[in-house]
Amino acid sequence: MRLFLCRGLLLAGFGLLTFAAQAQTAAPTKTDSINIRRLYDEALLRGQSYDNLRHLTGRIGARLSGSPQAQQAVDWGKLTMEKLGLDRVYLQEVMVPHWVRGAKEKGEIKPAKGKGIELNVCALGGSVGTGGKLRAGVVEVKTWAELAALPAEKVKGKFVFFNRPMNPTYVETGRAYGEAGDQRRNGAIEAAKRGAVGALVRSLTLAHDDFPHTGTMRYDEQVAKLPAAALSTNGADQLSQLLKADPGLTFELEMSCETLPEVKSYNVVGEITGSKYPAEIITVGGHLDSWDLGQGAHDDGTGCVQSMEVLRLLKATGLRPERTVRAVLFMNEENGVRGGEKYAALAKATGEKHLAAMESDGGGFTPRGFSIEAPAAVVQHMQQWQPLFVPYFSGAFEAGHAGTDIGPLKDQAKALIGYRCDSQRYFDLHHTAADTFDKVNRRELELGGASMASLIYLLSKYGL
Template sequence: MISSFRRLTLAGLLLAAAPVAAQTAPATDSLAIRRLYDEALLRGQSYDNLRELCTKIGGRLSGSPQAEQAVQWGKREMEKMGLDRVYLQEVMVPHWVRGAKEKGRATGAKGKGVDFNVCALGGSVGTGGKLKAQIVEVHSMAELAALPADKVKGKFVFFNRPMNPVHVETGRAYGEAGDQRRSGASEAAKRGAIGALVRSLTLTHDDYPHTGTMRYDEAVAKVPAAALSTNGADQLSQLLKADPNLQFELDMSCQTLPDVKSYNVVGELKGSKYPDEIITVGGHLDSWDLAQGAHDDGTGCVQSMEVLRLLKASGLKPERTVRAVLFMNEENGVRGGEKYAELAKAANEKHLAAMESDGGGFTPRGFNIEADAATVRKVQQWQPLLRPYGSAEFNAGHAGTDIGPLKAQTKALIGFDCDSQRYFDLHHAATDTFDKVNRRELELGGASMAALVYLMSKYGL
């Protein structure tokens, strides 16, 4: 039993020590974060890992041989890091295949034809040979709904609504214009159309069509849906003005095959004090098949892996368990994210936070946070520590698709946020290749993620 004198003495010592701890902790954290950035900028591995993933494996659409190769690559690379545990989580994923290169051609009344760069939207049915019909152009779902039935029936509906360039945050423009890609085919079919042509979701003007997932309403007929490049959409619109009876011929051989077994790849460092509290950081391993899936989302995968390597290489043993997850099937199903959350719930795991990188490997800006107001304020207290590195924009906002299913099981969902101005130039297009990624920007992003993970691991939420 401690005497009254000793209790008073001990209390006085603790009170005296408290200001010292409060003063030295930020300095300690600042030095630790500096070590993470030094390691990333001097010896970062994200860029080299991305080169191997993109140039040796390439596009990794769910269900493809390349997706399976990527799973084995991710497992092998994390095993090389000497983590405490590396394992796979089985998940059944959709298996859509594009088939032969798509063809599109517009023909006027005089028989003169103009070829267009087109690509099938992910999940679309094929045309069953060449499909030819007149075109009706619309700029919104409301405009389509207002058209008389005879203006739509038996035609292609051409959705030609550009992304709104006035939004500084390009993700907002993408979200606003995305309904025409996601549900345009079914809305067209409801009016009797035989197919849908959709302007690519990008702010740039070029000749590359952008694919992306679309979903059918099972209550209506499934009609084929293809994307046009932005230049192609502008050209088709001008041709229609000159000849309203213009016909379009589309040829696509895409199809959906039975589901295929695949995996999430998981690697973790066990927490030194609170191993049962988990911080997940991840990106999606699958990509569309038109390119190498560099920014979407090879960069997020290698940055998530790098978070673990940076902590380990810098000697910063996390107090809470940090787990990197390479999710499968974000692009056309989110099956990997759903399976991860399902298994976490079944195991009664305690998830403190989940972080996702799926906005490209561009210059870091900060983080978007999905949490209650008190937790958002808690995370924002760390802004000064990341301000010297340009990653101090901490805002409430959408965190990510793959970690979304964890929302009810975790304190906070956090999305790594980087400069978005170039992302949709490449997103889902044939231009999303390794050469479009800047080494320094990529490594800075991994360090930013590692810094916030370090702070959450040390202080909790």
């Protein structure tokens, strides 16, 4: 019995040692540091993200879902990944909305006396048109409670002007955007419930300029569909000031936007098969579609070219991943998330095993780190790798929202990861005509691709 006991203790001790060794295998090594340095060197010396972005934005331009330019972007993405010599490149078919802006919108303040004042406006994505010129009085609100408290006669037959600014005291600008975004998304619905004729919304930016910001909005089939337009922040401030002096002024809006029948489009997918665990998939992606006002450079051309660059960097450095790494250029993030939903549905239907998914959709600015949407134990597991990223100033590994397109994978992947870069300038450009190639810095963009590739390398090597 003593012999069996000793043997049992020895086996138990061996098991504990084995478990301890396995638990420590995710700790970074000198080899990892060297390999990450190789990825950064390759990106900074021979990176292709910037030149790919130049082509996408300059030769193709804005890529609203359903447009000819969106299809051109699909063709370009497929060809570009095929040139990388990946193990597999293919398309995933998806039906997408097809909304068109039409002629340039017009907005004008009509004072009771004096000359009209033109404002820069743009239709919110998905809005109906005005059917000619629509002129009405204006009532300004900053909160839903203010709107609810107004007597019916103060709202009926007027434009509701939603003028709540983003909170400038938040250092994390995405938080300010999220809090103010409800008025853009739901403004037309709430205005319709009160008998208004249209919705005017302050642009979602902390900048004070003349660029109106578009973005998706919603309708409720239970109430009328009202035209909804964004005013630039300067225009919103001007309208607010004039309303105080002249509450009886009117506003004239003209928009010819409309929604056409859905169109067949595609996600573009390229992958490197894992050398040891090919059935375990790590996805990295950005969205190929963009709004139609600028070139869709930071939103989200940068995310697409960085995702493709992850695969190129792994191949160029000879660091073949142990798990399958798949780059996805998602279609229709801006006004439907159809591509993200289709990708997740296909993965579930075919029984694919997703270890993790990473998304880059915050611009191509200086990398800061990653936000991780996963159980606390998984977040802690990944935080072991922070020291490897500190020399590159991208060592922030924090729990938080990962991304819209990979969100549908939440129940399939062990971790969803958002690439995070400096956010202070992003919402100055987001959804505007100013989102153009010249606003992207080559070095910042290539550093971001290297940061993403480095984390993908570690995920592939150690798993979760």
